[in-house]
Amino acid sequence: MANGTNGPGDRVWTIPNLLSVLRLLGVPLFLWLVLGPKADWWALGVLAFAGLSDWLDGKIARAWNQTSRLGAVLDPMADRLYIFAALLGLAVRGDVPWWLMAVLVLRDLLMVGALPLLRHYGYGPLPVNFAGKAATLCLLYSFPLLFIAGYGGVPGDIARIVGWAFAIWGTAIYWWAGLLYAVQGLRLIRQARRADRAAEGTGPAGGAGAPGDPGAERAAPRPAAPSSGDSGPPRDDKKGATSPP
Numbered sequence: 233m234a235n236g237t238n239g240p241g242d243r244v245w246t247i248p249n250l251l252s253v254l255r256l257l258g259v260p261l262f263l264w265l266v267l268g269p270k271a272d273w274w275a276l277g278v279l280a281f282a283g284l285s286d287w288l289d290g291k292i293a294r295a296w297n298q299t300s301r302l303g304a305v306l307d308p309m310a311d312r313l314y315i316f317a318a319l320l321g322l323a324v325r326g327d328v329p330w331w332l333m334a335v336l337v338l339r340d341l342l343m344v345g346a347l348p349l350l351r352h353y354g355y356g357p358l359p360v361n362f363a364g365k366a367a368t369l370c371l372l373y374s375f376p377l378l379f380i381a382g383y384g385g386v387p388g389d390i391a392r393i394v395g396w397a398f399a400i401w402g403t404a405i406y407w408w409a410g411l412l413y414a415v416q417g418l419r420l421i422r423q424a425r426r427a428d429r430a431a432e433g434t435g436p437a438g439g440a441g442a443p444g445d446p447g448a449e450r451a452a453p454r455p456a457a458p459s460s461g462d463s464g465p466p467r468d469d470k471k472g473a474t475s476p477p
């Protein structure tokens with residue numbers, strides 16, 4: 233049932249979450265189609281469904297106020313898994329070099345490794361920024377084209393050129409978005425440390441701190457600030473997603 237607020241809630245059984253789960257279930261199907269029977273056109277159909285459902289669940293979540301914390305996790309997770317599955321399939325088949333997959337996976341590993349540090353200072357995953365969304369779109373556009381490139385001919389040559397352009401730009405922006413997240417995370421950590429020092433210096437002994445004390449604000453959950461150098465998406469965008477892509 234809707235909680236009547238605009239922010240993500242604790243709801244599980246929503247249409248956007250159902251679409252996200254269906255999109256996640258399509259990941260192993262996509263990988264099997266690519267590596268098993270090599271039914272590329274069916275695999276591209278799965279990717280098309282993933283893209284359509286990704287757009288649709290965001291629209292439904294905003295229009296029907298069905299944002300949820302679960303959706304904020306499932307949505308970027310599905311994007312990452314499709315990127316990983318497409319890269320793995322292309323690399324195993326020899327259509328892209330392994331270093332491309334290593335570069336993209338390394339960025340995600342660094343982002344995941346930073347989460348415990350942010351949680352230690354009272355923050356959750358950082359909000360999605362525009363650079364991260366643009367990078368994800370570039371990469372997801374590149375993979376269907378790189379699959380088509382394997383068929384040769386003029387269409388294959390065009391697909392190869394455009395696909396690699398999307399892949400190179402997407403990889404560069406992907407790392408740029410990671411740098412923005414790192415800068416934002418360091419600023420939040422510095423703010424948390426300053427708040428802790430202020431609380432130790434001004435708060436009553438054994439108490440929770442006086443009203444207006446930075447220590448009192450430190451105890452409350454903090455919303456993540458927009459990325460440095462990036463205005464970020466609207467707060468109601470993408471089902472309230474908060475994990476960087």
